[in-house]
Amino acid sequence: MENYGIVIHGGAGAIQKEKMTPGKEFSYNEALTNGIAIGNEILKNGGSALEAVEKTVVFLEDCPLFNAGRGSVFSHEGKHEMDAAIMCGKQLSAGAVTNITNIKNPIALAHKVQEDGQYVMLSGRGASEFAKSNKMRFMPDAYFYTEQRFAQVQKAIKSDMNPDLDHNLNVEAVNKFGTVGAVALDQKGNLAAATSTGGLTNKKYGRIGDSAIIGAGTYANNETCAISCTGYGEYFMRGVVAYDISCLIEYKNLSLEEACELVINKKQADLGGRGGLIAIDAKGNIALPYSTEGMYRAWQLKDQEKQIKIWS
Amino acid sequence: MENYGIVIHGGAGAIQKEKMTPGKEFSYNEALTNGIAIGNEILKNGGSALEAVEKTVVFLEDCPLFNAGRGSVFSHEGKHEMDAAIMCGKQLSAGAVTNITNIKNPIALAHKVQEDGQYVMLSGRGASEFAKSNKMRFMPDAYFYTEQRFAQVQKAIKSDMNPDLDHNLNVEAVNKFGTVGAVALDQKGNLAAATSTGGLTNKKYGRIGDSAIIGAGTYANNETCAISCTGYGEYFMRGVVAYDISCLIEYKNLSLEEACELVINKKQADLGGRGGLIAIDAKGNIALPYSTEGMYRAWQLKDQEKQIKIWS
Numbered sequence: 113m114e115n116y117g118i119v120i121h122g123g124a125g126a127i128q129k130e131k132m133t134p135g136k137e138f139s140y141n142e143a144l145t146n147g148i149a150i151g152n153e154i155l156k157n158g159g160s161a162l163e164a165v166e167k168t169v170v171f172l173e174d175c176p177l178f179n180a181g182r183g184s185v186f187s188h189e190g191k192h193e194m195d196a197a198i199m200c201g202k203q204l205s206a207g208a209v210t211n212i213t214n215i216k217n218p219i220a221l222a223h224k225v226q227e228d229g230q231y232v233m234l235s236g237r238g239a240s241e242f243a244k245s246n247k248m249r250f251m252p253d254a255y256f257y258t259e260q261r262f263a264q265v266q267k268a269i270k271s272d273m274n275p276d277l278d279h280n281l282n283v284e285a286v287n288k289f290g291t292v293g294a295v296a297l298d299q300k301g302n303l304a305a306a307t308s309t310g311g312l313t314n315k316k317y318g319r320i321g322d323s324a325i326i327g328a329g330t331y332a333n334n335e336t337c338a339i340s341c342t343g344y345g346e347y348f349m350r351g352v353v354a355y356d357i358s359c360l361i362e363y364k365n366l367s368l369e370e371a372c373e374l375v376i377n378k379k380q381a382d383l384g385g386r387g388g389l390i391a392i393d394a395k396g397n398i399a400l401p402y403s404t405e406g407m408y409r410a411w412q413l414k415d416q417e418k419q420i421k422i423w424s
Numbered sequence: 425m426e427n428y429g430i431v432i433h434g435g436a437g438a439i440q441k442e443k444m445t446p447g448k449e450f451s452y453n454e455a456l457t458n459g460i461a462i463g464n465e466i467l468k469n470g471g472s473a474l475e476a477v478e479k480t481v482v483f484l485e486d487c488p489l490f491n492a493g494r495g496s497v498f499s500h501e502g503k504h505e506m507d508a509a510i511m512c513g514k515q516l517s518a519g520a521v522t523n524i525t526n527i528k529n530p531i532a533l534a535h536k537v538q539e540d541g542q543y544v545m546l547s548g549r550g551a552s553e554f555a556k557s558n559k560m561r562f563m564p565d566a567y568f569y570t571e572q573r574f575a576q577v578q579k580a581i582k583s584d585m586n587p588d589l590d591h592n593l594n595v596e597a598v599n600k601f602g603t604v605g606a607v608a609l610d611q612k613g614n615l616a617a618a619t620s621t622g623g624l625t626n627k628k629y630g631r632i633g634d635s636a637i638i639g640a641g642t643y644a645n646n647e648t649c650a651i652s653c654t655g656y657g658e659y660f661m662r663g664v665v666a667y668d669i670s671c672l673i674e675y676k677n678l679s680l681e682e683a684c685e686l687v688i689n690k691k692q693a694d695l696g697g698r699g700g701l702i703a704i705d706a707k708g709n710i711a712l713p714y715s716t717e718g719m720y721r722a723w724q725l726k727d728q729e730k731q732i733k734i735w736s
Binding site (some may be wrong): 238242319325 | 516517518523524541542544545546547548549550551553627628629630631632633637638639640643657658661662663664667668671672675676693695
């Protein structure tokens with residue numbers, strides 16, 4: 113049986129170890145454990161990397177712990193404006209949606225855009241129409257409501273705070289959340305990447321971050337690697353982070369780990385960007401660098417035990 | 425005096441020479457001539473590359489011949505949904521707007537986003553709010569109306585045609601239009617790129633193309649080059665075209681011309697994408713490859729005569 117593997121993240125940020133309660137830590141570990149199991153099961157049974165990353169991210173979107181899908185943060189206008197993207201490393205085909213509201217699973221909609229093939233990126237009300245005509249599931253606002261997130265945005269608005277990474281908002285010190293993502297290698301040697309997010313708490317003006325941008329927050333190419341990012345989207349977009357790693361491997365012969373380290377801990381650091389990413393290549397090498405206090409993450413490779421981590 | 429230069433495009437597409445009337449050709453040549461003069465004057469007087477590309481693209485947006493700003497094509501819903509992006513090669517800072525309506529100069533709004541610095545990419549109604557709070561100029565729908573464009577979209581809707589590149593719609597054979605863009609090198613050695621478009625005629629679902637995507641349709645980096653693309657945006661996004669050229673120069677030591685040729689005539693061709701781009705580097709080298717019948721383009725370098733071309 114060929115090599116296979118999956119890596120997932122639930123966001124990077126100022127996740128302070130000393131403020132994490134055992135109960136909260138248990139919940140995160142449980143969610144990451146269940147998430148990785150979904151993708152691993154698909155890959156073990158010969159399913160595609162694309163299916164594995166989609167189904168895993170759907171699970172993470174349905175979990176209110178993470179800032180994506182159901183657990184999405186509130187924008188300045190009190191809405192949940194979500195972004196997601198998926199890319200197939202075999203065909204270099206991709207689907208992305210941005211500023212969508214009330215869609216239960218943004219990543220499933222992005223996958224539908226990729227399968228449909230006419231467009232790569234749809235936004236706002238137009239993306240909702242595409243979702244309706246493809247019978248995607250919608251949910252009322254109440255489904256996306258969580259008391260903690262509402263408190264976060266109220267605090268942010270009151271203090272006239274700049275929009276911030278979800279994980280950095282100390283409404284309750286332990287309530288750190290973030291973008292979710294998955295990258296996978298299947299038994300046929302195909303790579304795929306998926307990312308989904310509610311974006312920045314208190315974000316304004318229809319802001320689009322890196323998650324839905326092919327090449328910035330999400331990228332997959334069988335010849336190089338699959339990448340899903342989390343962090344300050346503006347810096348990741350300016351650095352074209354995901355494709356930069358792919359190019360460092362393809363054009364400069366860096367290893368996956370060298371390329372990821374260089375981009376996160378040198379190039380992004382120099383630019384002022386903080387965050388992390390997950391990566392896998394066609395040989396099953398993985399990398400999970402981050403420049404923040406922590407990153408919710410998990411991985412499982414063929415014939416190995418699953419690994420779940422929050423800090424180093 | 426240091427080297428400087430500017431390159432502009434008015435879109436690539438199936439511009440058939442045998443169907444171009446002398447009158448039409450004169451109008452295009454005149455518009456390109458006047459456009460390049462604006463940027464050249466700024467650069468000659470020591471102005472910044474960023475100002476040169478913005479002011480040149482503003483002129484092209486105001487010209488109804490091109491598919492951007494005033495001359496933007498109609499979307500399926502009969503609206504003008506415009507995208508634009510600008511990037512500064514010195515700071516790697518960028519601004520982009522997408523799915524905006526009734527803004528007179530989308531590139532000026534993108535520049536405002538870049539200057540403001542809080543976000544990189546704004547969309548739709550939210551971007552309009554940002555525009556209002558920054559006192560940008562709005563225009564009524566009638567300003568963007570042109571009979572030819574309206575006939576184009578009516579024909580496209582009637583025939584249930586897929587959305588297409590503006591230049592490929594044979595409503596009137598000579599009426600080929602396209603995305604506009606500019607790249608420049610100023611006397612301080614700074615590079616900048618700007619792209620603006622009305623997108624695809626008959627586009628649906630809030631479709632976003634490559635023009636507003638940093639790394640796909642627009643990119644600038646003083647260490648490598650400045651790029652503005654035109655063509656089938658979906659393929660350019662999947663190929664992360666503009667940043668790919670930058671990486672081929674930085675990581676593989678290709679010349680600007682080699683990198684541009686490889687990406688447009690090999691990598692994009694293999695993927696199925698057609699179009700073109702304009703490029704300039706810090707030494708004043710330029711490249712203007714395209715894989716379509718023609719591309720409206722012009723360039724002017726220090727101490728040289730301006731050049732205006734439609735075909736090879």
